Amino acid sequence: MTIALSRLLSYDVWANREILDSIPKRNTPSRSLRWMAHIVSAELLWICRIQGKQSPLPVWPDLSPEECAKHLA
Numbered sequence: 001m002t003i004a005l006s007r008l009l010s011y012d013v014w015a016n017r018e019i020l021d022s023i024p025k026r027n028t029p030s031r032s033l034r035w036m037a038h039i040v041s042a043e044l045l046w047i048c049r050i051q052g053k054q055s056p057l058p059v060w061p062d063l064s065p066e067e068c069a070k071h072l073a
Contacts, residue, residue, distance in 0.1 A: 016040070016072050025065050037063035040071045 016039065023032055041057040048055040057063075057071070 012043075013072075016043075020065060020068055020072065023065050028065060033063070033065065033068075034060070036065075036068050037061050040068045044071055 019039075020036060023029075023036060038060055040063065041055070041059055041061050044057055045055040045059065063071070
């Protein structure tokens with residue numbers, strides 16, 4: 001993996017965690033959580049495609065903040 005790609009992926013992980021940490025665990029704005037769940041699912045979809053597997057999530061899943069964190073881990 002190139003240094004640039006490694007830095008980009010590290011930034012992506014950091015940014016996703018920062019965004020998820022900014023979303024309240026209670027009374028989460030549905031639009032914010034829907035977009036975060038979509039980002040999580042879309043990234044998982046691409047990882048699965050690279051690995052030749054099928055993604056376990058739909059592209060627009062209904063996930064809780066805790067479920068988003070689990071999939072980001």
